[in-house]
Amino acid sequence: MIQLLGMPFQQSNMWPSGSIESMIIQQMNEDTIVYSYQSIDELSFELMLRKNIILSARAMNQSNMRFEVFAKSYCNPRYWHLTSSGGFLLRHDVKPSDAIYDIYMNSSQYGFECATAKVIIYYHALLNLISESLFNQLFQNIYLYGWHVDPDLGLTSNYTGHFLPGDVVYFKNPDFDPQTPQWRGENAVVLGDGTYFGHGTGIKTAEQMIHALNRRRKPETNQSAYLTNLITRPSFKHLAELSMSQQVYSIHKYQDAVVQHNESSISFDRYVSYL
Known part of the structure; x- marks a missing residue:
């Protein structure tokens, strides 16, 4: 079951019937395990990330990425160094977000085994949910090799x-x-x-x-x-906390800038809509 601030959570009209989010909520409520959340935003984040994981998996299935054993793995050298063990180490002169997007955009240049595939799906799904700036801040040293992941992915x-x-x-x-x-x-x-x-x-x-x-x-x-x-x-909760704290930081940063620069050309409400 789902608990929100210690109280049972009932399905709302936030997610239409038949949507992936609604299906996940239904299955959570049917489980004997208690899924506890401190806010509706925390629950929404997990639902959106789970949905993105599914979408990223389906996108990988439709791509030209090939299944290869570690010894025969290959990648786009513009974004990754291929290690002797068959892993992909992020180049220092590229953005992590660009490197993850490239796997999907230039999929024919990649071949890897199944555990690495799942880690790529996680990174891609998260990148499609949070800002590129936060993603690049969190995952500066991506190494794709089996289940090797950055600690913040948890x-x-x-x-x-x-x-x-x-x-x-x-x-x-x-x-x-x-x-x-x-x-x-x-x-x-x-x-x-x-x-x-x-x-x-x-x-x-x-x-x-x-x-x-x-x-x-x-x-x-x-x-x-x-x-x-x-x-x-x-770790859905940890990632939700990082995402929400970044949004609060961005809002406060903008508020401070408005105080110092009254000549700003965009309103606070308009800025928040971009987050």
Whole structure:
């Protein structure tokens, strides 16, 4: 269930019926876990970021990014240094926001494995929600390599039987073929419509995802792949706090500027509308 300032939260008309946000709220309310928020803005931020994770996953599925093992990973050298281990290290002469956008804009120049794909989705989804200036301030030294992430993204993994749209789940393939260890499992984004996105497998139902992994088992084995109850999520609360504190800082900064420069050509209300 959802609690707002310690009180049960009821669905409002802020999110129309049938929207991704409304679907997430419904699933939260059906869960035995209590999702607690200190403000409607904090709840709204999580809903928007979860929605963006889904949209970024679908955009990756429609792109020309390829699935590659670490040894064969590649990237656009204009924005990233390819490390000997197959990671992408942000160049110091480019903006982090430009580098993340480039992965989607010039997708044919990128190949990476499935964990790296999920981290890219997280960065892209967040970038489409907060300001570029805040994103560039927070993530100045991005290194894309498996589950390696900046601390401010705050990824956590835990076990639960209830998945929410925007979560990343794990399909395990216990009898994977040693010749193709990359298929020991698949990290997949929960899309909310009964399907999952995995980089390398595409968008599939759980049954289809399991079937795809079973085709990559050791010869003459019959232990099926399965969906585990392990989920991974960014720290929605921490990111919401960073975003909201930046907005307050920007408003106060502008107010101070107005006091010092009465000749400012735009109004405070107009400025706030840009945040």
